[in-house]
Amino acid sequence: xxxxxxxxxxxxxxxxxxxxxxxxxxxxxxxxxxxxxxxxxxxxxxxxxxxxxxxxxxxxxxxxxxxxxxxxxxxxxxxxxxxxxxxxxxxxxxxxxxxxxxxxxxxxxxxxxxxxxxxxxxxxxxxxxxxxxxxxxxxxxxxxxxxxxxxxxxxxxxxxxxxxxxxxxxxxxxxxxxxxxxxxxxxxxxxxxxxxxxxxxxxxxxxxxxxxxxxxxxxxxxxxxxxxxxxxxxxxxxxxxxxxxxxxxxxxxxxxxxxxxxxxxxxxxxxxxxxxxxxxxxxxxxxxxxxxxxxxxxxxxxxxxx
Amino acid sequence: xxxxxxxxxxxxxxxxxxxxxxxxxxxxxxxxxxxxxxxxxxxxxxxxxxxxxxxxxxxxxxxxxxxxxxxxxxxxxxxxxxxxxxxxxxxxxxxxxxxxxxxxxxxxxxxxxxxxxxxxxxxxxxxxxxxxxxxxxxxxxxxxxxxxxxxxxxxxxxxxxxxxxxxxxxxxxxxxxxxxxxxxxxxxxxxxxxxxxxxxxxxxxxxxxxxxxxxxxxxxxxxxxxxxxxxxxxxxxxxxxxxxxxxxxxxxxxxxxxxxxxxxxxxxxxxxxxxxxxxxxxxxxxxxxxxxxxxxxxxxxxxxxxxxxxxxxxxxxxxx
Amino acid sequence: xxxxxxxxxxxxxxxxxxxxxxxxxxxxxxxxxxxxxxxxxxxxxxxxxxxxxxxxxxxxxxxxxxxxxxxxxxxxxxxxxxxxxxxxxxxxxxxxxxxxxxxxxxxxxxxxxxxxxxxxxxxxxxxxxxxxxxxxxxxxxxxxxxxxxxxxxxxxxxxxxxxxxxxxxxxxxxxxxxxxxxxxxxxxxxxxxxxxxxxxxxxxxxxxxxxxxxxxxxxxxxxxxxxxxxxxxxxxxxxxxxxxxxxxxxxxxxxxxxxxxxxxxxxxxxxxxxxxxxxxxxxxxxxxxxxxxxxxxxxxxxxxxxxxxxxxxxxxxxxxxxxxxxxxxxxxxxxxxxxxxxxxxxxxxxxxxxxxxxxxxxxxxxxxxxxx
Numbered sequence: 001x002x003x004x005x006x007x008x009x010x011x012x013x014x015x016x017x018x019x020x021x022x023x024x025x026x027x028x029x030x031x032x033x034x035x036x037x038x039x040x041x042x043x044x045x046x047x048x049x050x051x052x053x054x055x056x057x058x059x060x061x062x063x064x065x066x067x068x069x070x071x072x073x074x075x076x077x078x079x080x081x082x083x084x085x086x087x088x089x090x091x092x093x094x095x096x097x098x099x100x101x102x103x104x105x106x107x108x109x110x111x112x113x114x115x116x117x118x119x120x121x122x123x124x125x126x127x128x129x130x131x132x133x134x135x136x137x138x139x140x141x142x143x144x145x146x147x148x149x150x151x152x153x154x155x156x157x158x159x160x161x162x163x164x165x166x167x168x169x170x171x172x173x174x175x176x177x178x179x180x181x182x183x184x185x186x187x188x189x190x191x192x193x194x195x196x197x198x199x200x201x202x203x204x205x206x207x208x209x210x211x212x213x214x215x216x217x218x219x220x221x222x223x224x225x226x227x228x229x230x231x232x233x234x235x236x237x238x239x240x241x242x243x244x245x246x247x248x249x250x251x252x253x254x255x256x257x258x259x260x261x262x263x264x265x266x267x268x269x270x271x272x273x274x275x276x277x278x279x280x281x282x283x284x285x286x287x288x289x290x291x292x293x294x295x296x297x298x299x300x301x302x303x304x305x306x
Numbered sequence: 307x308x309x310x311x312x313x314x315x316x317x318x319x320x321x322x323x324x325x326x327x328x329x330x331x332x333x334x335x336x337x338x339x340x341x342x343x344x345x346x347x348x349x350x351x352x353x354x355x356x357x358x359x360x361x362x363x364x365x366x367x368x369x370x371x372x373x374x375x376x377x378x379x380x381x382x383x384x385x386x387x388x389x390x391x392x393x394x395x396x397x398x399x400x401x402x403x404x405x406x407x408x409x410x411x412x413x414x415x416x417x418x419x420x421x422x423x424x425x426x427x428x429x430x431x432x433x434x435x436x437x438x439x440x441x442x443x444x445x446x447x448x449x450x451x452x453x454x455x456x457x458x459x460x461x462x463x464x465x466x467x468x469x470x471x472x473x474x475x476x477x478x479x480x481x482x483x484x485x486x487x488x489x490x491x492x493x494x495x496x497x498x499x500x501x502x503x504x505x506x507x508x509x510x511x512x513x514x515x516x517x518x519x520x521x522x523x524x525x526x527x528x529x530x531x532x533x534x535x536x537x538x539x540x541x542x543x544x545x546x547x548x549x550x551x552x553x554x555x556x557x558x559x560x561x562x563x564x565x566x567x568x569x570x571x572x573x574x575x576x577x578x579x580x581x582x583x584x585x586x587x588x589x590x591x592x593x594x595x596x597x598x599x600x601x602x603x604x605x606x607x608x609x610x611x612x613x614x615x616x617x618x619x620x621x622x623x624x625x626x
Numbered sequence: 627x628x629x630x631x632x633x634x635x636x637x638x639x640x641x642x643x644x645x646x647x648x649x650x651x652x653x654x655x656x657x658x659x660x661x662x663x664x665x666x667x668x669x670x671x672x673x674x675x676x677x678x679x680x681x682x683x684x685x686x687x688x689x690x691x692x693x694x695x696x697x698x699x700x701x702x703x704x705x706x707x708x709x710x711x712x713x714x715x716x717x718x719x720x721x722x723x724x725x726x727x728x729x730x731x732x733x734x735x736x737x738x739x740x741x742x743x744x745x746x747x748x749x750x751x752x753x754x755x756x757x758x759x760x761x762x763x764x765x766x767x768x769x770x771x772x773x774x775x776x777x778x779x780x781x782x783x784x785x786x787x788x789x790x791x792x793x794x795x796x797x798x799x800x801x802x803x804x805x806x807x808x809x810x811x812x813x814x815x816x817x818x819x820x821x822x823x824x825x826x827x828x829x830x831x832x833x834x835x836x837x838x839x840x841x842x843x844x845x846x847x848x849x850x851x852x853x854x855x856x857x858x859x860x861x862x863x864x865x866x867x868x869x870x871x872x873x874x875x876x877x878x879x880x881x882x883x884x885x886x887x888x889x890x891x892x893x894x895x896x897x898x899x900x901x902x903x904x905x906x907x908x909x910x911x912x913x914x915x916x917x918x919x920x921x922x923x924x925x926x927x928x929x930x931x932x933x934x935x936x937x938x939x940x941x942x943x944x945x946x947x948x949x950x951x952x953x954x955x956x957x958x959x960x961x962x963x964x965x966x967x968x969x970x971x972x973x974x975x976x977x978x979x980x981x982x983x984x985x986x987x988x989x990x991x992x993x994x995x996x997x998x
Contacts, residue, residue, distance in 0.1 A: 011457070015457050016461075019458060019461055019462065022458070026470050026471060026474045027470070029474055029475075137607065142599075142607070143561055143562060143602065143603075143606075145565050145581070146599040146602070149585065152588075153592055202729065203724060203726060203729040204733070206684060206724070207722075207730045207792075208743075209716070210721070210722045210724075211716060211717035211721075211743060211744045211747070212715065212716035212718055212747060212748060213743065226732070226733070240463050241463075243463045244465040244466065247465065248565070263469070266469065266568075267568075278462075278470070281463055282462055285463060286461050299734070300733075301734055301779045302734075302779070302781050
């Protein structure tokens with residue numbers, strides 16, 4: 001097991017390399033330079049050249065890449081072109097907020113969807129089931145920003161109950177976290193329900209009943225443990241979805257997190273920030289997937305992790 | 307007097323012989339799909355949307371790009387019931403901030419949205435199935451390559467990748483083709499083909515060791531024939547389901563991109579673009595946002611129901 | 627006469643489905659005495675498993691329901707008990723061994739946990755007592771190195787070993803009655819023999835009553851004292867084991883026995899299968915359920931259902947549900963060994979089958995009534 005984890009962790013390195021390579025190439029292929037947009041007053045060509053030379057943007061792209069990777073290995077993420085501050089600082093500012101948002105949404109989704117999925121399965125084809133599935137379907141199908149807009153309209157504009165710009169108090173957090181959790185939550189609910197339905201139809205559940213166990217012991221002790229295994233493996237992709245969703249939510253609600261930063265920096269061609277943020281996201285996703293695979297090996301004794 | 311059918315039935319019951327006519331595999335799947343009420347409803351909605359998309363030039367009352375200054379932000383006519391003073395019977399669903407008729411724009415939006423749904427997914431299927439089959443059946447270099455590429459692509463959040471590609475190519479010639487449509491195709495296709503290829507590869511691996519493939523090989527069938535006639539039909543089912551869910555996924559991606567401002571360039575209407583534009587005037591009137599949101603939600607829901615129905619219909623284990 | 631351990635009277639268990647009400651168990655009455663082994667034999671779908679599940683009230687409530695009958699176990703009516711009482715009996719006084727040990731054991735729990743569960747629940751043992759007893763039980767059923775393997779998972783055992791684990795689980799609380807539903811069907815033939823031997827020894831040693839359910843006549847031959855044959859949700863023959871094989875008195879049983887290859891048959895003798903399929907349990911025919919496939923049928927067989935009664939020329943406990951073999955019937959003196967099956971009737975059945983129109987699909991418009 002340990003060898004497997006180490007092997008997977010080692011695989012992260014080449015993958016990250018390719019991620020960096022692709023992102024770097026794409027970002028630099030974009031027309032326009034980071035400094036054109038800054039200009040309220042037109043800069044002379046000489047000034048532009050000097051700026052380019054200062055930031056090393058005039059060198060050929062492969063050389064830039066090598067320099068970047070070299071700096072990266074030293075732990076230097078570079079300086080933001082547009083904000084003139086070390087990238088590390090900028091990300092550090094936003095990352096806390098994004099984590100709050102992301103973890104909040106994940107926790108909320110888990111806390112609600114899994115029990116909802118279980119109850120739906122146990123009370124299949126009742127009102128509870130239909131309603132839960134309706135909510136889950138809406139959560140997964142209707143775009144997050146659409147729901148966000150509606151909620152903003154109802155709770156923000158009409159009723160003035162909740163703020164919808166910025167971050168800081170718990171009231172600021174309510175709508176963004178809720179909307180972000182819907183996508184992952186809906187997905188989790190459906191998977192949990194399907195998995196639970198299959199589990200309670202299994203023969204070993206009948207065996208457990210035949211031993212005289214109370215229904216609750218049968219469901220929790222026998223069915224649930226099996227049912228949650230596939231659900232645990234979904235948490236990896238669900239986390240990736242949360243990351244994606246955070247871009248939109250942060251932009252929509254003007255939350256000063258990494259997601260919004262990312263969108264802005266793409267528009268501004270702020271390469272160091274783009275690179276750093278992309279690498280960070282990629283790393284998070286890989287860790288999430290690795291965690292899921294490990295959990296799978298731990299939860300299911302049939303899996304022999306080679 | 308009982309009809310002949312009933313007595314025949316009873317006789318059959320007495321003799322207890324199964325004399326039902328065989329249903330073909332696909333016929334059976336279609337039959338089961340149509341019995342699913344949600345899927346049926348979904349198909350109707352999609353057909354309706356497709357009709358509107360095809361006949362938009364005929365159906366739409368106005369040119370979707372025609373601006374009309376004095377008639378900005380008219381409310382839809384049903385708001386008259388609530389006392390609105392800003393309605394105009396000429397603009398049934400109201401108008402947007404540039405005076406363009408919302409109904410016409412909604413109709414034309416369906417064209418782009420449906421194209422975005424189907425075209426990239428077709429490309430994805432074509433590439434994904436080919437690569438996946440090769441990787442699964444032939445293995446070797448193709449397989450290794452596929453697995454490595456998959457690892458890298460999976461490491462990206464898919465939207466992130468699409469955003470990078472789209473944002474990158476935006477200023478270029480490619481980016482401006484068809485108002486950014488081509489770029490979005492490319493973005494969606496690049497990210498999604500990997501998933502299909504991976505899925506196909508898995509299915510091929512599972513199928514190629516089954517006995518009927520061995521049997522075919524033993525009578526001299528070559529790999530091409532085996533792949534075409536034996537392996538391919540058996541992998542289709544999950545691929546179809548994946549495609550059914552990929553279509554709304556692609557539409558959603560476009561909507562998100564347009565909403566963020568890096569999708570289809572205005573003034574071309576898509577539902578995502580309309581929401582983006584409507585968001586600005588949201589506090590004045592919610593309708594320019596609500597209506598396209600409703601449209602896209604309905605279509606996405608329809609596809610989801612159809613996808614679910616397809617999955618149930620094609621799953622040999624589900625009892626129907 | 628000593629009171630029977632189990633007395634089932636007129637049991638009716640039905641399943642309410644979209645296509646109609648399936649009468650899976652349609653009036654079944656039998657008894658089991660303490661310590662005896664009863665075999666229930668029949669083909670798939672005849673209702674034998676449903677009968678066993680009904681005894682422990684394990685029928686899934688929708689869509690199933692025990693609609694009628696009495697099940698007296700140890701003097702108390704199981705069907706009138708409340709849920710807690712029934713749970714007190716399950717695993718404790720009555721236990722069940724299921725057919726497929728791979729799917730019947732929980733893959734994510736150790737077998738130690740799965741066996742100890744019942745011990746802790748019914749016998750109120752604590753964890754260490756239960757563990758000790760579990761190891762004893764595993765030894766008893768022949769699991770080698772029981773102490774080392776007690777914390778293993780089901781997938782780490784072979785099929786035969788898993789079934790032994792299931793047997794250990796069933797035995798754990800010293801039940802008075804064990805229901806074994808096709809305990810060897812999923813196993814290799816050589817393992818089958820071992821498992822059956824084990825069951826026989828356990829029955830003798832612990833004086834446990836067994837109901838052995840199977841479609842395999844070979845299995846019941848060496849194991850049981852009495853055999854009941856089920857068909858179409860009803861019991862169609864009851865006899866002592868030896869008597870049933872020597873002197874069967876129901877055409878279905880004859881058919882079963884004929885379709886088994888025998889060592890002492892002439893080499894060229896053909897196996898004679900029973901043509902046709904089991905009856906539709908939603909709309910059972912008014913007469914004898916076996917009639918459509920029976921080569922001895924007569925008109926009365928189609929019109930009225932025969933009762934289960936003692937038949938002439940047999941031992942006193944021997945009952946059969948057949949007009950032909952009952953008092954005054956046309957099969958009373960037939961030697962079934964000599965009859966190889968009336969081929970005329972078999973041909974007739976085949977021809978009728980071929981002429982049937984295709985069954986209408988739901989949603990099809992029924993064809994117009996044919997001219998009479």
